[in-house]
Amino acid sequence: MNSNIKILGLNKILLLVIITAFSAGNVHAKDLESLVNLKGYWKFTIGDDPDWASPDYNDSKWTKVFVPQSWEQNGFQNYNGYAWYRRTFTITPPKSAQYVYLNMGYIDDADQVYVNGKLVGASGKMGPKSETAFGIPRMYPIPKSILNKEGANLIAVRVYDDYNDGGITGGEINISFDSDQFKMNVDLSGYWDFETSIEADESNRKVITYREGKIFVPGFWEARGYNQLDGRAVYTKSFTYPANLSTRDQVLFAGRIDDVDEVYLNGEKIGSSSQLRRKHRRFSYSSDHLILRAYDIPDNLLNKGGENTIEIMVRDHTGPGGIYDGPIGITDRETASPIIDKSLKDNKSSFQKFLDYWFD
Amino acid sequence: MGSASISFAQDLKKVMDLSHRWKFSIGDKQEWANPEFNDSDWEWIDVPSAWENKGFHGYDGFAWYRTTFSARQLHDKHALYLQLGYIDDVHEVFVNGVRIGLSGKFPPRFSTAYNVFRSYKLPPDLLQETNTIAVRVYDDGGEGGIIHGNIGVMMDVDAVPLDVDLSGSWKFKTGQYAHESIDQMESWDDIIVPGNWEDQGYKNYDGYACYALEFNLEERFAKDRMVLTLGKIDDIDQVFVNGVLVGQSGEFKPQTVHERSNSWQQLRGYYLPTNLLSASEKNTIVVRVYDATLGGGIYSGSIGLISQDNYIKYWNKRRNK
Numbered sequence: 001m002n003s004n005i006k007i008l009g010l011n012k013i014l015l016l017v018i019i020t021a022f023s024a025g026n027v028h029a030k031d032l033e034s035l036v037n038l039k040g041y042w043k044f045t046i047g048d049d050p051d052w053a054s055p056d057y058n059d060s061k062w063t064k065v066f067v068p069q070s071w072e073q074n075g076f077q078n079y080n081g082y083a084w085y086r087r088t089f090t091i092t093p094p095k096s097a098q099y100v101y102l103n104m105g106y107i108d109d110a111d112q113v114y115v116n117g118k119l120v121g122a123s124g125k126m127g128p129k130s131e132t133a134f135g136i137p138r139m140y141p142i143p144k145s146i147l148n149k150e151g152a153n154l155i156a157v158r159v160y161d162d163y164n165d166g167g168i169t170g171g172e173i174n175i176s177f178d179s180d181q182f183k184m185n186v187d188l189s190g191y192w193d194f195e196t197s198i199e200a201d202e203s204n205r206k207v208i209t210y211r212e213g214k215i216f217v218p219g220f221w222e223a224r225g226y227n228q229l230d231g232r233a234v235y236t237k238s239f240t241y242p243a244n245l246s247t248r249d250q251v252l253f254a255g256r257i258d259d260v261d262e263v264y265l266n267g268e269k270i271g272s273s274s275q276l277r278r279k280h281r282r283f284s285y286s287s288d289h290l291i292l293r294a295y296d297i298p299d300n301l302l303n304k305g306g307e308n309t310i311e312i313m314v315r316d317h318t319g320p321g322g323i324y325d326g327p328i329g330i331t332d333r334e335t336a337s338p339i340i341d342k343s344l345k346d347n348k349s350s351f352q353k354f355l356d357y358w359f360d
Numbered sequence: 361m362g363s364a365s366i367s368f369a370q371d372l373k374k375v376m377d378l379s380h381r382w383k384f385s386i387g388d389k390q391e392w393a394n395p396e397f398n399d400s401d402w403e404w405i406d407v408p409s410a411w412e413n414k415g416f417h418g419y420d421g422f423a424w425y426r427t428t429f430s431a432r433q434l435h436d437k438h439a440l441y442l443q444l445g446y447i448d449d450v451h452e453v454f455v456n457g458v459r460i461g462l463s464g465k466f467p468p469r470f471s472t473a474y475n476v477f478r479s480y481k482l483p484p485d486l487l488q489e490t491n492t493i494a495v496r497v498y499d500d501g502g503e504g505g506i507i508h509g510n511i512g513v514m515m516d517v518d519a520v521p522l523d524v525d526l527s528g529s530w531k532f533k534t535g536q537y538a539h540e541s542i543d544q545m546e547s548w549d550d551i552i553v554p555g556n557w558e559d560q561g562y563k564n565y566d567g568y569a570c571y572a573l574e575f576n577l578e579e580r581f582a583k584d585r586m587v588l589t590l591g592k593i594d595d596i597d598q599v600f601v602n603g604v605l606v607g608q609s610g611e612f613k614p615q616t617v618h619e620r621s622n623s624w625q626q627l628r629g630y631y632l633p634t635n636l637l638s639a640s641e642k643n644t645i646v647v648r649v650y651d652a653t654l655g656g657g658i659y660s661g662s663i664g665l666i667s668q669d670n671y672i673k674y675w676n677k678r679r680n681k
Binding site for chain 1: 514564585587605606607608609610611620622625628630631668671676679681
């Protein structure tokens with residue numbers, strides 16, 4: 001055996017391991033602009049009391065813990081059960097946005113998040129029959145109308161942990177908006193009709209952004225009340241296409257979808273994730289969820305000044321599912337191209353980066 | 361799940377040494393458990409040691425040990441355990457006349473526990489200024505008695521300062537549907553909680569079992585928001601208070617045990633809905649347990665009720681330690 005070849009091979013494997021390690025925690029880079037950074041020390045107590053959701057409650061006697069980090073790492077070794085986190089923030093929301101996005105990272109096992117005393121999101125199920133959502137990044141839309149623009153706002157997070165690590169354990173913790181979303185000529189983020197085989201969880205119906213039969217897009221459906229859903233769902237949205245916009249050279253952005261999808265506009269199939277996979281030379285199903293869904297709209301398919309309907313059939317194999325990230329909307333090809341190019345550069349799978357490095 | 365070493369899972373610190381000369385008599389009389397009994401004409405014996413080496417060569421059968429200790433210097437009375445090392449073959453332990461522990465099975469359905477190392481919770485209500493320990497031992501053959509080990513009163517440094525201590529004698533029945541006959545719990549077996557059921561007459565038993573306890577509660581606790589702590593349970597559990605489900609390990613299904621392989625090391629603290637406990641009527645706790653293999657049951661830790669306010673203080677203190 002030639003030992004030089006063997007060593008070279010080993011180096012390649014090592015490199016792959018390194019690339020994989022570096023990219024693992026980073027789902028993809030994107031143009032999210034953080035309005036408020038919420039990483040750092042939060043007020044914390046174990047226990048459970050509905051009064052703790054209220055901005056009027058005085059938490060000055062509570063201890064502080066670092067977020068994101070499990071409460072075990074914060075010194076509460078072996079604690080299981082309920083705990084609450086609280087923190088205030090000030091914000092100047094962008095004028096054009098109706099909603100800002102609250103990212104609460106990964107929470108082990110179940111959570112309910114209150115902003116200014118209002119329930120804005122819930123994932124998993126609290127005790128006694130708990131259900132974990134520990135692998136779901138929590139992103140909840142906050143209606144701008146509940147935010148206090150001149151003064152403090154309060155976030156209170158109720159967490160239930162069944163066993164092992166508990167709390168807000170990792171991920172992005174901030175309030176953000178997606179600046180690419182503002183590049184859409186037709187903004188399609190927000191409520192879509194949602195059909196699937198199961199009902200939204202009872203506790204999610206109390207979330208202020210919950211609407212019967214609809215789902216807020218973007219966002220993993222597990223963080224919208226469908227924690228148990230693996231399989232198929234259909235997203236549908238009807239909208240009026242403005243008469244002053246062109247119906248030629250338009251691109252539909254359906255964000256990022258976990259795992260695969262087929263997209264229909266006015267009854268005609270305009271694309272699917274499997275086509276995109278071939279187009280972008282991706283080799284495995286496992287990175288489907290990283291592809292930005294940018295589908296060319298056939299010229300004159302859009303109904304100018306009239307009603308149009310988009311249907312997106314989504315199938316999720318396992319883990320988090322749904323249209324989980326933006327941008328969502330329609331824009332012209334000229335505006336779309338740099339967004340697509342950027343996503344391709346940023347979102348190559350580690351395997352593809354490895355292949356490009358060695359074989360291009 | 362769980363191995364023999366789990367008996368040591370608690371962080372126990374010795375606060376009083378009891379390895380000295382104890383009173384000793386062969387024979388077996390129930391009244392010897394009584395603190396009033398006068399043992400002045402009994403023999404002295406070194407604890408720990410096999411009685412064969414202390415003048416009772418070749419003796420097999422029943423014998424009793426007695427000693428007293430003062431609780432005056434013992435603080436944190438909710439956190440105390442009596443540790444008696446290895447006792448050959450079967451024993452039960454009485455403090456001030458109340459049985460606080462049992463290992464193995466006495467004849468006629470004899471079962472040895474000579475290799476069982478246990479610490480028995482000392483119920484705080486039981487302790488007086490001077491306390492009598494009486495240990496009833498049965499030796500089936502070979503060496504007998506309190507043979508070796510670290511003998512003393514121990515303190516669990518992580519004990520929860522309970523408002524209502526519920527450790528001690530509970531009712532117990534094996535079987536998946538045992539909880540359905542809860543109205544006949546008077547006829548169930550007695551079991552000491554905490555403690556593996558294997559050490560208390562259910563050697564090699566794996567599967568479902570049910571623990572039950574009835575208790576009265578003072579009014580001030582019935583109004584508070586309370587937490588039920590059940591220490592550690594091997595492997596998974598489902599808990600009802602006054603008929604209401606208050607907590608369970610995941611789905612409480614045998615097939616989930618392999619994914620929750622360290623479930624047996626997890627501390628149980630279940631928050632009770634307010635107004636669930638009653639001050640005027642008896643309260644009932646039912647704990648269904650499923651054990652996949654090896655040690656089973658509610659086996660260590662603080663068992664009882666604590667107000668949420670005190671529970672929060674406890675965890676903040678424990679964090680800063």
